[in-house]
Amino acid sequence: MSKSITIFDTTLRDGTQGEGISLSADDKLKIAKKLDDLGVHYIEGGIPGSNMKDIEFFNRVKDLRLNAKITAFGSTRRKNSLAEQDDNLQRMLAAGVPAATLVGKSWDFHVHTALQTTLEENLAMIGDSIAFLKSKGLEVIFDAEHFFDGYKNNPEYAAAVMARAREAGADWLVMCDTNGGTLPHEIQDIVTSLTQRIPGAHFGIHTHNDCELAVANALSAIQAGARQVQGTINGYGERCGNANLCSIIPTLQLKMGYSCIPEESLPQLTNTARYVSEVANVNMPVNQPYVGSAAFAHKGGIHVSAILRDSRTYEHIAPELVGNKQRVLVSELAGQSNVLSKAQEMGLNLDPSSEQARKVIDKIKDLEHQGYQFEGADASLELLLREATGEMNELFTFESFKMLVEKSAGKPVVSEAFVKLKVGGETLYTAGEGNGPVNALDNALRKALLAHFPQLKDMHLSDYKVRVLDEKDQTAAKVRVLIESKDYSDTWSTVGMSTNVIEASWEALVDSMRYALLGQISPENTDLLDVGQRGLVNH
C-alpha cells in the first residue's frame, strides 16, 4: 500500500471552533500562505454558508495562487429539499473553490435527535448533495460525522452512509471521531472493517482530542489503511482540539516511514507552529511536542550532563529536523553545567572553576527563587552573565521615572511618563505620552536614548506578558513581566520583577535596550510583512 499521506489542514475552519481562537480574513490569508509553504495538500478555509469573513477569504485567496487545494466546508442539503436549491450548497459553489468538504450524519442517534428526520432521507441528503457538487466539477471530501460512535451503534447504517457517499462520487470518505471518545484499538478495528466493506475507496481520518488520543487515533487509522489525515496546527479546535498536525507529520515521516510533506520542508514545522500561534494570538504551550520551546529543553542536572556528551541520551530526534533547537534550562535544579553551557552559548568567558562562576550561579538561583524566570528571558540572563564576567558595558545610568495615568468619566484616559537618565556625563530628562503606561515609559525612554544611540530606532516591543506570582494577596503580589523585542532580524526577551507592574515593566524595558546596545543587533532584512522571517526561530 502507498506510503504517501495526504495532509488536510482545517486550522482555518475546525481550528477556529476552539475557545479563544478568532481569525479575521487577513489572519486566514497569512496562515494559508504559511501552510502552503509547509506543503499541506488541502487547506479548509471556512464555512461560506454562515460566515462573511470566510466569503472574503475565499475570494482573496485565489490571488495567492497557492499549491494546496482550498476547500470550503458545509453541511449536506437540508432535509426534504432539493440540493440545487440549498443555500449552503449554493454558497459553497459561489466560493469558487476546487474542492468542497461536505459533512453528513452517520450516527442514527444524530439523524433522529439533531436532524429529526429518517435514516433514508439522511442517505438521500448525502447522496444528492455530493452528486450535485460533483456535477459542478468540484472535488468532494465527505466527512462522516460521529462515524465511530455511529459504527459502534449501528454498523450497517454507518457503512451504508459511506457507501452512498461513494456511489454519489465522493473522492474521499473521511471517518470523523467527532466527540473524541474513541480508543485507538477501536479505531483500528473499525477502519479495518470499513476498508474491507468498501475496497478501493480513499479513506481519511478526522479525530478530536477529548481523551488525549487524537494523534494516536489518527496514526492507528493510517496503519489500518486511511490515507488522509485531517487536523490542525497546534491541535486547535472545538473543546479539546483536533488532531495536532505538528505531532502527526513528524511522527509519520520520521518514525513510521510515511511521506506527508516535502522532506526539505519539515524543518519549517516549528516556525509554522509559532507563526500560527502568533497570528491567532494564543500562547503556545512551552511543552508542546516537537515544536514547543521546551520540547528539547533539559533541566535536571543529570540530563544536562548527559546531553552535553551526546544528545541522543535524552532526545528522541535531532531538534533541527523539525526546526527546533536544544535548550539548557537554568533553574534551581540546575547544576553548574546548565549555566556554563549557556555562557558558552553566548560566547562569554566564564571559567567553570572560578569564584566568579560560583557567584553568578548562586545569584541566578537566588533570583529564580525570588521569582525571576530566566528560562523565557535569555537576553536578561546574558546581561547578568556579562556583569559577572566583566564583559558588560553600561552605556546609560537610571536616575528616576514618574508615571501618571488620569481618567475622568466620559473622557479618554491620559498617560504620561517622565524619565531621568545619565548618558556619559550628561543628565537627560524627558517627558513622554502614550496610549498606556508602558507605552509612555517606552516613549520617554527612547527620547532619552535615541539622540545618543540611533541604532535603537528599529527595535520595538513585540510581546508583553504579565504574570502574578503569589496567591495570597493578588494585588500586592509579585508581578513578573516578560518583554519580547524585535527588530528586522532578531528577537530577544527580557524579564522584570516587582510587586509593581510598572516597575517590573520598566526593568524589562531597560534590559531590552541594554541588550540592544550590546551591538548584537544589526538591521538586515527589511521585509516587514512576513512575521515568520523576523527572528521567530530565535525565540
Next chain:
Amino acid sequence: MSKSITIFDTTLRDGTQGEGISLSADDKLKIAKKLDDLGVHYIEGGIPGSNMKDIEFFNRVKDLRLNAKITAFGSTRRKNSLAEQDDNLQRMLAAGVPAATLVGKSWDFHVHTALQTTLEENLAMIGDSIAFLKSKGLEVIFDAEHFFDGYKNNPEYAAAVMARAREAGADWLVMCDTNGGTLPHEIQDIVTSLTQRIPGAHFGIHTHNDCELAVANALSAIQAGARQVQGTINGYGERCGNANLCSIIPTLQLKMGYSCIPEESLPQLTNTARYVSEVANVNMPVNQPYVGSAAFAHKGGIHVSAILRDSRTYEHIAPELVGNKQRVLVSELAGQSNVLSKAQEMGLNLDPSSEQARKVIDKIKDLEHQGYQFEGADASLELLLREATGEMNELFTFESFKMLVEKSAGKPVVSEAFVKLKVGGETLYTAGEGNGPVNALDNALRKALLAHFPQLKDMHLSDYKVRVLDEKDQTAAKVRVLIESKDYSDTWSTVGMSTNVIEASWEALVDSMRYALLGQISPENTDLLDVGQRGLVNH
C-alpha cells in the same frame, strides 16, 4: 488478568522537571494531601539525594498520615562502589519512606556513554542497590530508564536488567520510555515480549509525551499486561511532559473497564487538576482533555443547538463524572442559542424574539470584535446581559481616578491612587497606596465602597492576566485584562479592555465589584487553608 491498575503519581518529582514548574516543600505537602484525597496509590515526593526541599518534605509528610505510599526517588549506587556506602541510597533510607523508586540504566548506549562503565557492572549496580534497600525493609520500584530504546537496541541486555532487578527483590519492574519517542504498537510488542520472558512479575509503565503519545503508550502497555501507570497531574514533566494522569485515569475507568481510584473520587479529578495548577502557578490549558475549562465548551452554533437538545450529541462522557461542567461559549460564531442559553443559565429574562435580545447579541459580537473576550469573563458577560434586560442596579457611579508611580534609583517604588465615586447622592474621594498600581487602585476603590457596602470585605483578587492584542505596535496596542476574584465560596472573572493597562485593569476591577454587589456572593465556608474548597469548581 486483574482489572485493578495501580496509580503512581510523580507530579512532585518528575513533574517538577518541567519548564516553569518549581515547588516548595509547602507546595508539595498541599499537593500530596490533594493527591491522597483523589486516591492515588503512590506519591513520589522527590529526590532526597540532591534536594534539601525534598528532605524537608519527606520529614513533614509523615504528619499528614496519608493513605498513599510515599516514595523517594534516586539512582542506583555509583559504579565500582558499595551500596551500603552510597550517599544517595543512604539519604533514601534517611527519608524514612516505606517505598523507594530506583532508576537504573537498561540501554547499553547509556551504560557506555553516560555512566561510562561495563554492562556487567551496571547489572551489579542495579542488583546491589535493590537488594540493599530491600534488606532495610523498603518496597522497591525499579524504573528501567530508556527501556524501550534499550530493548530495541539490545533486547537481551534490557531483559537481563529486568531479570536482575527481579532477582534482587524489586516489587515492581517499570518500563520507562524516557525519551518519549516510542510508538504504541512498539510498546505493545515489547511489553508483551517482556511479560512472556519474566512471567509473574508486576510490571509498570512510565511514558513521556514527546510524540504526543504518552497517554496512548500507557494504555497500550496496560492492555499488554502492565498494571502500574506512572504519570503526573496535568502531564507536567521534563520537556513535553509525563503521561497525564488526568487523561489516563478517566479513560481507563470510564471506557476500558479498569479500576484505578475509588469510583466516588473520580468527580474530584477536575478540582484536583486545577488545584495543582494553582499551587504550581502555571496556567492550565483551557483545552486540556476531561478537566480543562473548555473540555465541554461548545462554540459552533450547530453544536450548541444540538447539545441543548441532548448532551450526548457532542459530549463523549457526562462532564460531571470527572467533576467538570458543560459550557456554552459566546463569540462571533455564536448563534442566538449561545447567548440565550447563557442568559437562562444566569436566571435572566431575555425573550429570544425580542429587539432587546437582538441588540445585546449585536453588542456582544461588536465588543468581541474589539477584543473583549467574554469566554473567560462570565461575570462581565452577566453584567452586560443584565444591563440589556434592565435587571442591573448600579450602586455607585465612577467620576475619576488618578494613578501615580514614582521610582528613583536606590529607593523603593511608590504607587498612589486617587479615586472619586458617587454613592447615592454622596461624592467620595479616596486616596490609596499600594505595592503597585492595581493594588493602589484596588485599595482606593475599596475605601470608597466598603463604608457603604461591607459585604465586599471578604472578596479579593485571586488572578490577574494581561494580554496584549495587536501586533504592530506593542506598547500602543490594545490590552485585555482578566481579573479573577474570590471570596470564601465563589470565584468570578471580569474583563477590561483598553490601550492603557491601568484603565483596562480599572474596568475589570470595577466590574468585579459591581458583580459582587449583585448579591450573588454569600460568605459561607471559612476554611482558609484549602484552596480547593473555595469555589474553583465555578471557574
